[in-house]
Amino acid sequence: MREPPRIPLRQIVVGVVLCLPVLILAACGGSSGGPSTGSPASPEAGPSGREPSAAALPELPTYHEGDARPLQPGRFVTAGAGFFPGLELTIPPGWTTTEADSGEIGLHPAADPDSGLFLWKDMRAVVTHNRHHTVGEVRNDVGPGAEQLLDFLTRTSDFSVVSAPAATTVGDSIRGTQLTLNVSRTANFAWNDCPDNPRCAAILTDPKHWGGNFFAIGGDETARVFVATVHYPDGDHTLLVTLDAPDRRQLAKLAREAQPIIDSVRLPSSFINN
Numbered sequence: 001m002r003e004p005p006r007i008p009l010r011q012i013v014v015g016v017v018l019c020l021p022v023l024i025l026a027a028c029g030g031s032s033g034g035p036s037t038g039s040p041a042s043p044e045a046g047p048s049g050r051e052p053s054a055a056a057l058p059e060l061p062t063y064h065e066g067d068a069r070p071l072q073p074g075r076f077v078t079a080g081a082g083f084f085p086g087l088e089l090t091i092p093p094g095w096t097t098t099e100a101d102s103g104e105i106g107l108h109p110a111a112d113p114d115s116g117l118f119l120w121k122d123m124r125a126v127v128t129h130n131r132h133h134t135v136g137e138v139r140n141d142v143g144p145g146a147e148q149l150l151d152f153l154t155r156t157s158d159f160s161v162v163s164a165p166a167a168t169t170v171g172d173s174i175r176g177t178q179l180t181l182n183v184s185r186t187a188n189f190a191w192n193d194c195p196d197n198p199r200c201a202a203i204l205t206d207p208k209h210w211g212g213n214f215f216a217i218g219g220d221e222t223a224r225v226f227v228a229t230v231h232y233p234d235g236d237h238t239l240l241v242t243l244d245a246p247d248r249r250q251l252a253k254l255a256r257e258a259q260p261i262i263d264s265v266r267l268p269s270s271f272i273n274n
Contacts, residue, residue: 068096086268103209115245115254130191136214158201160184171265176228220247232271
């Protein structure tokens, strides 16, 4: 069995997101060293079919996972070491970040730090429980595509679907599917390191950037997950936009506050594999 994670005090109160070897409130990511940057794909066929306007925008500061840092409001573009290089988004006043690097963008309302908006890419489904001491390991029987991930989210017994999958468009015409879920009443996490054990469930990981860490929820914690396939000359990738809050009421509040950011997302016309 792996070394037990440490549990921050606030996690005992507001639900859980599990990471090995550390437990934190939100998603886990980051990298222990500098990212490796691949060659950009041809810019001729980006998701929006338009050339980017990012050249004149300030870069979103790259920040590896840590304590929340205030963000200046404004429109930004992600840098070569950032998430999905060339992605544009607008940050309203009153937001902080716990991570902004190749592994994710994690944003939180300064007045509600236990809720978060997360942007991820190319995620994989994981073992949801620790009954066989394998929690958080990649599920090789679930493919990386959007349809496979959505099937996993809707058919896994440790999750309870609050809002059924529905076609949704976010940002600059990024078409995908959105659903809302929490932990089912029958979940058996089988690990006391989850404050809400047995009502905890691991969900997703980014095996390239997160190492052994993974995203999980517990208790009344509720997540709204948008999954889209985005097409580039080098192949298809998945984009995920996730809202995570301690309960449904706070999720509804977060959704209202985060909508301007979600609406502002614009993907680059070429993909850099960092």
